[in-house]
Amino acid sequence: MIHVTKSVTVMKPRAEVFQFWRQLERLPSFMIHLQSVTAVSGKRSHWVAKAPAGTTVEWDADIVAERAGDLLSWRSVDGSEIRNEGSVRFKDAPADRGTEVMVELSYDAPAGAAGKVIAKWFGEEPGQQLTDDLRRFKQVMETGEVVLSDGSLQGTGEGATAERAAQPAGVRA
Amino acid sequence: MKANCWMGKKSVEVVDVPEPKILNARDAIVRITSTAICGSDLHLYNGFIPSMKKGDILGHEFMGEVMEVGPGVKNLKAGDRVVVPFTIACGNCWHCAHDMWSLCENSNPNAALAETLMGHAASGAFGYSHMTGGFAGGQAEFARVPFADVGPLKVDRALSDEQVLFLSDILPTGYMAAEMCDIKPGDTIAVWGCGPVGLFAIKSAFLLGAERVIAIDRFGYRLDMAREKCGAEPLNYEEVSNVPEALKELTGGRGPDACIDAVGLEAHGHGLSYSYDRTKQAVGLESDRPIALREAIMACGNGGVVSVIGVYGGLVDKFPIGSIMNRSLTIRSGQCHVHRYMKPLLERIMKGEIDPAMVITHRLPLADAAKGYDMFLHKEDNCEKVVLSAA
Numbered sequence: 001m002i003h004v005t006k007s008v009t010v011m012k013p014r015a016e017v018f019q020f021w022r023q024l025e026r027l028p029s030f031m032i033h034l035q036s037v038t039a040v041s042g043k044r045s046h047w048v049a050k051a052p053a054g055t056t057v058e059w060d061a062d063i064v065a066e067r068a069g070d071l072l073s074w075r076s077v078d079g080s081e082i083r084n085e086g087s088v089r090f091k092d093a094p095a096d097r098g099t100e101v102m103v104e105l106s107y108d109a110p111a112g113a114a115g116k117v118i119a120k121w122f123g124e125e126p127g128q129q130l131t132d133d134l135r136r137f138k139q140v141m142e143t144g145e146v147v148l149s150d151g152s153l154q155g156t157g158e159g160a161t162a163e164r165a166a167q168p169a170g171v172r173a
Numbered sequence: 174m175k176a177n178c179w180m181g182k183k184s185v186e187v188v189d190v191p192e193p194k195i196l197n198a199r200d201a202i203v204r205i206t207s208t209a210i211c212g213s214d215l216h217l218y219n220g221f222i223p224s225m226k227k228g229d230i231l232g233h234e235f236m237g238e239v240m241e242v243g244p245g246v247k248n249l250k251a252g253d254r255v256v257v258p259f260t261i262a263c264g265n266c267w268h269c270a271h272d273m274w275s276l277c278e279n280s281n282p283n284a285a286l287a288e289t290l291m292g293h294a295a296s297g298a299f300g301y302s303h304m305t306g307g308f309a310g311g312q313a314e315f316a317r318v319p320f321a322d323v324g325p326l327k328v329d330r331a332l333s334d335e336q337v338l339f340l341s342d343i344l345p346t347g348y349m350a351a352e353m354c355d356i357k358p359g360d361t362i363a364v365w366g367c368g369p370v371g372l373f374a375i376k377s378a379f380l381l382g383a384e385r386v387i388a389i390d391r392f393g394y395r396l397d398m399a400r401e402k403c404g405a406e407p408l409n410y411e412e413v414s415n416v417p418e419a420l421k422e423l424t425g426g427r428g429p430d431a432c433i434d435a436v437g438l439e440a441h442g443h444g445l446s447y448s449y450d451r452t453k454q455a456v457g458l459e460s461d462r463p464i465a466l467r468e469a470i471m472a473c474g475n476g477g478v479v480s481v482i483g484v485y486g487g488l489v490d491k492f493p494i495g496s497i498m499n500r501s502l503t504i505r506s507g508q509c510h511v512h513r514y515m516k517p518l519l520e521r522i523m524k525g526e527i528d529p530a531m532v533i534t535h536r537l538p539l540a541d542a543a544k545g546y547d548m549f550l551h552k553e554d555n556c557e558k559v560v561l562s563a564a
Contacts, residue, residue: 142279143199147263149308165178165227168194
């Protein structure tokens with residue numbers, strides 16, 4: 001069982017930040033281990049996540065709590081290979097600082113392939129993945145897209161050791 | 174294209190690399206005409222800044238002509254002549270909105286690494302290790318400039334490259350060092366280090382109303398520049414036994430009203446303290462040698478400001494916090510918020526109040542970058558500032 005909590009402050013109004021997150025299809029734009037999230041019905045969505053060796057794992061999730069501009073919670077449906085749930089709370093930051101976004105994620109899987117997928121996502125420091133996801137979320141909200149560098153062609157989260165040298169790659173990422 | 178790459182400690186090489194491309198909508202590609210070697214590049218060259226990778230393109234002081242812009246850049250077009258600030262800033266986050274551009278919250282893709290070392294991360298920067306984002310630098314024929322709608326300053330063709338190039342870093346950096354001193358009429362400012370940033374700090378201190386500026390270095394030619402070009406009173410630290418004592422004697426016992434450390438983590442000195450730091454740094458027990466900083470603190474008059482503009486990377490030893498606390502000193506510091514100063518300093522250049530080209534001693538083609546680094550490091554031929562022509 002992995003349980004992580006992280007927060008970030010985004011300089012945008014609370015309603016706008018909530019709206020962006022509520023459209024779950026947009027989560028893969030900053031959550032690097034997700035391939036796609038598709039709305040199935042009002043409350044249900046279908047999640048596809050990246051797994052080692054080019055494979056994927058999939059599950060359905062339901063929104064279990066929603067208060068506009070304030071809170072959003074979701075949970076994978078019973079019987080999912082990877083059981084997981086998450087919630088995001090939105091709060092006005094003091095003065096002109098925008099919105100505080102507090103995210104809680106839990107992942108659980110029995111031993112075996114699915115367990116290894118989770119281990120791969122979160123590495124040795126489970127919180128770092130979420131911190132980097134939130135950094136990208138902030139970049140998307142504030143600047144319009146994930147910020148890339150020559151050393152970090154996929155954006156935040158590759159880590160310094162995985163980076164390439166800071167020179168142009170010669171091909172578009 | 175040709176680019177000057179870091180190949181390891183004390184090794185740079187101009188090699189062929191691919192040309193940069195637009196990666197984000199707010200990028201521009203700039204064809205570089207002039208670029209310079211910064212004193213802080215020597216910290217990379219000497220291997221004191223962590224997270225360098227073999228092949229990293231160096232250089233963070235550059236200017237040139239816009240070749241191409243991404244769909245998000247509306248204020249620049251191909252053919253515009255621009256100076257590029259060395260810090261990268263988005264213009265959207267809280268710190269950018271509050272004029273603290275070198276603390277941009279979005280421009281460093283490697284913020285996680287910087288957070289590990291420093292608690293929180295600063296902005297991205299060109300050609301300055303992976304801790305500041307892994308951005309290719311400007312000692313090259315072309316560079317990709319992120320957030321080009323926010324950073325680059327358009328400059329008139331009537332001004333030469335040499336007049337405006339240093340708006341990219343060292344002129345605003347020296348100016349901010351002086352500004353942080355909150356100079357009042359009658360103030361005496363002491364400046365450690367007469368490299369280009371030190372010289373611009375001296376000049377700026379006078380522009381901001383200082384009565385006297387005392388310049389401290391050990392190289393005669395640098396002290397001469399400080400005196401002749403900037404009007405400072407030179408103090409050669411190798412000719413006195415104790416710099417704070419010498420400064421007391423020069424200021425009626427009060428000490429300078431503010432002190433500027435324009436030296437940073439590779440300070441030289443003499444005596445026991447220098448050997449101590451040199452040894453600890455060599456064996457990795459201390460990352461930075463704070464000799465100038467310690468002196469600046471001890472020398473500063475009661476209630477004064479110590480302005481730290483020289484680069485520090487990590488940890489120092491024997492930091493005189495008791496002197497700071499008991500004597501009501503204020504420490505001010507930061508990577509320069511270049512975006513804040515580019516336009517007002519361009520105006521000062523156009524009015525003739527400051528001539529940035531005064532610091533240039535050597536002009537070389539980009540192909541000779543390695544020679545430039547070596548000369549600058551060893552202060553050969555009275556080297557003060559090397560400009561590389563990439564055109």
